[in-house]
Amino acid sequence: xxxxxxHRNRAVVEAARLxxxxxRRERGQTLIEGxxxxxxxxxxxxxxxxxxxxxxxxxxxxMPVDERALERLAGTxxxxxxxxxxxIPDPADIGGLDVVVSVGVSDPGNVGTLIRTAAxxxxxxxxxxxxxxxxxxxxxxxxxxxxxQTPIMPVDDPSALNRTLIATVVEGGIPPADVVAERxxxxxxxxxxxxxxxxxxxxDVRVTIQTAGxxxxxxxxxxxxxxxxxxxxxxxxxxxxx
Numbered sequence: 001x002x003x004x005x006x007h008r009n010r011a012v013v014e015a016a017r018l019x020x021x022x023x024r025r026e027r028g029q030t031l032i033e034g035x036x037x038x039x040x041x042x043x044x045x046x047x048x049x050x051x052x053x054x055x056x057x058x059x060x061x062x063m064p065v066d067e068r069a070l071e072r073l074a075g076t077x078x079x080x081x082x083x084x085x086x087x088i089p090d091p092a093d094i095g096g097l098d099v100v101v102s103v104g105v106s107d108p109g110n111v112g113t114l115i116r117t118a119a120x121x122x123x124x125x126x127x128x129x130x131x132x133x134x135x136x137x138x139x140x141x142x143x144x145x146x147x148x149q150t151p152i153m154p155v156d157d158p159s160a161l162n163r164t165l166i167a168t169v170v171e172g173g174i175p176p177a178d179v180v181a182e183r184x185x186x187x188x189x190x191x192x193x194x195x196x197x198x199x200x201x202x203x204d205v206r207v208t209i210q211t212a213g214x215x216x217x218x219x220x221x222x223x224x225x226x227x228x229x230x231x232x233x234x235x236x237x238x239x240x241x242x
Contacts, residue, residue, distance in 0.1 A: 049084075051082050094126070111132040112146070116145075165184075171208055
């Protein structure tokens with residue numbers, strides 16, 4: 001079959017609309033890029049609706065497209081094909097897992113890294129309003145498959161998670177390794193503004209990472225990774241590696 005050479009092809013255009021949040025919500029679908037991410041999705045039981053690939057990608061059962069069409073689907077220059085349309089899974093039951101909670105973290109790269117880190121240490125991921133969509137193509141790329149390896153759910157009030165609320169704050173908290181709690185929800189706020197004051201007040205514990213350098217604060221995903229590691233390590237549950 002000859003590859004689609006028109007980036008305005010109807011199937012390509014309809015799939016590319018999934019770069020928009022409103023289209024993802026209406027259709028309950030998203031785009032994933034690259035063979036590894038697609039393999040992770042399939043292994044996790046995700047429903048794959050369509051796959052677009054260049055002939056050189058060698059992906060059987062896909063719709064062949066040329067470079068320009070794939071660029072529109074991937075939303076990036078020099079994309080790594082193939083690109084697949086998949087159903088967004090329903091919010092998952094987090095069971096008895098510890099949870100990383102994004103409180104309005106808006107940067108897609110940071111949200112993807114938070115999900116990837118949570119998955120690596122056997123934690124679930126919850127997100128409050130204002131958080132970058134965990135199922136957007138940008139966040140999926142940053143998450144490197146983490147979305148398909150751990151439960152993800154929206155939450156309006158982290159108190160509903162029925163866990164010890166751990167607020168990450170720049171100063172005034174205890175070291176993460178000193179936390180003693182059975183099940184925790186680690187609250188991570190936007191890098192520029194941190195956690196809302198009322199949520200910090202309602203938290204059970206505040207934790208602060210002590211640093212020796214002159215920088216005012218750490219990147220939110222880096223700081224969260226340190227806290228996640230120390231809280232996982234305190235329970236004798238090391239992560240899956242990096």
